[in-house]
Amino acid sequence: MHAVAAIVMLGIVIAGCSDETASGDIVPTMSHSFEALSVGVGAEVSGVCQSWTLGNETPLYVSKVRQRNDGAWHHSNWFFVPEDTYPGPDGTWDCDERGFHDVSAALEGGVFFAQSTQALEELQAFQEGAVLEIPPRHKIVGGVHLVNISAAALDTALHFDIETIDEEDVKVRLRPISFTNTALDIEPQAESRFGMTCNLGEQFESTLGVPADYNVYYVLAHYHEWGHYFRLSFVEDDGADRTIFELRNSVGEPLGITIDPPISSQGAPKLRVECGYINDTDGRLHYGLGGQEMCVFLAYTDADLIIGATSGVNEALGQNSDGIFMNETSCGTILAAPVD
Template identity: 40%
Template sequence: MAHRSLVSVLALACACPGSGSSDSEGTTTGVATTEAATTGASATTAPTTGEPGTEVASVVHSFGNYLMTPYLEIEPCVQWTLHNDEPIYVNAVTLVNDGGFHHSNWFAVPEEVFAGEDGFWDCSSREYNEITAAVEGTVLFAQSTQSRQEAMQLPAGAVIKIPARHKIVAGVHLLNLGSTDLDSELRMALDIIHPRDIEAVLAAMHLDYRDLAIPAGKHSRFTGNCSFRHDVEKATGKPLDVKLYYVLPHYHYLGEFFGLQVMGGSRDGEVLFQLDGFNGGANGAAFDPPVDLSDADGLRFSCGFNNWLNKEVGYGIGDQEMCMMLGLIDARVMIESRVSQNSQLVGVDDGKVMHEAECDNYALFKNPAQGPPAPEELARPLYVPPADPGDVDLEPTKSCFDSAPTAAPDAPVTLTSVRDSIFTPSCTFSSCHDDGAPAAGLDLQTADGLADRLLNHDVAADTPDALVTPGDPQASWLYRLVAECEPQNGEGAVVRHMPFNAPTLLPDPLVAKLRAWIEAGALDD
């Protein structure tokens, strides 16, 4: 994938199991908050003050399914034409997929840009690039790395504006690490509000540490000092006036930390956001109230890595790493701050090799179409664009159904096949149960000793069941977690099913494969 430039957004990594969970391996701190987007048909919320309520309507679209053959890695584009005759103002975005979507970056652009039919397409066939998408339109959303279900809920009154006759486009990175086909559907929901309820039309901020040289066999940290005050004031001719509403960090499987601090001013050093760990969860966070940076010089961001490999890792995709953040701001300009060179080794702190650099900063005025609502919009009823025929009454997420106990298992029924078709793509793909810092101490990645770990693992959950009980799937906690939408622990409390952050279960033939392997005695092949 090409290096990202101004306001090019990358989707972002996560922490296992997830923010706010009592059993979470990853945590967020500071004043940031995460919320789920509202869903369903048009609705009105009436406050207790007697003032008019906020009108909200949800528009849902299915992009269809993408069939990923075993071990496929591909980067297509995808498109949804809104057919909107008027601007719409998006307060929340929800994205759902069935797995294999490593990350995706979303923009709203005029209909004539990257002209062609909706659905999936070859990016090069329409000369798609994210710089053009950002300049011709606006940044809409970024998917956290490997997240199957994600909602970006902005604070009340904060919106992404999609002008009239626009469409939504994205470049997506698809990766099937499994030994079986993966047929994954992609859905998106937009929650839109009435123009009269708008307080801020947001623009994008992008922080990016590109000069990565992550040392082999060590923990390390890279910090970018992004003092963008001078560049923004030079571009606008006015004092710095930036309010931060939303952040979404991004690193890959070696990442173990992301931190964001205020740089300069009376709040110098204040921690705004912190993330520890990595998984397939949704880790964007909103600030309510927004963070006023008018007194600051800029922002300081850090990424920490645990490079357990025997080689140095640089910046890129595949087995390389990234360190970046998408921010949504109320400002006159879009802001890009990046470290492209001159990263310096500054010492060792608590066993971590510390690197630091100054950011190059750029400010670019927003597209003129990204202005506030026109007076006539304020007087009209809430405008909702028409739904595509196939999207009528479509829910933002699929309903979950327990796995069919009579389903025929995918063959062969061996532990190696279970590992290759289930554990690798769904349990270790998001680094929850890898061999580095496995969730609940369960390493499902390492082939050696896997059978012994499955049979003798000390289950952390409050359940009388062993992780795997040979011959008895229903007495096997692992099977119940992947076969039931609402598995209950020993106290009768519902716990989260697996895969983590998935709205639905794995395909029935794969769940049946695990069931059949346990029924046959959970043998080590």
């Protein structure tokens, strides 16, 4: 999910939330199994894409998506795009050869699903009547990252089950918001936290002419093996904050949550993400794929904006009274696109 903040341009300690991310109730109306990928012992697969043409002549109103895989799937990001995008046969293909990138995929269509790190099974489930709308004649496409830490070579596949509802049952169409903090500089042999606050009020005012008044329906956090803490919160101009989603969790467990009932921003103009790490290595960790870390979230809201934000410069604040190395990262570029 490392480019999900760019994606949306263009996931325990929870109050008032229901955990719907593991195996749960779903009545699939569509299912698909991608072809298995071969991963050698200690090997890593990246730069590989997979696609599935839906063949839908009418819009699909997706209320639930269940992902299952056979192991070694470190993470994967999935999008819906027009079926003539990235032309070529479905199945497995080289991302670069067809010009696939998370950013272009989101621009062409939208965000469909983001897999929690090493999660074997998880369910992205929205509240009654809340959906992702996939327009006619679209396909699902994803960039995948596999890491095999087992003692044997693997042939491993990923499977999707999708539950849709009828248009007359749709109450709200959901849009993505995502931040990525790429300015990570994590202390060795220590616990660290990184916070980043972005002012979305300016985007709502300049793009829609209204205050930042929206509801958060679903949140997915993303970090790697040293990550152990995540918090997303609304922030007022005076600095007062309200928690949307807070967790302490292990990699390999689903890191997404359905916020039920949805939580309102109540006009709070800012959104803050915090990620915590316990680095038990002798080296500093930075933002990256294998052997490095990430701090990313994807949220679905009822805002009429698709929003993505990246990080600016990080400031190391030193240790707090609990011995945690605290960091504050400035918000970088915020990109917002209105929804038709």
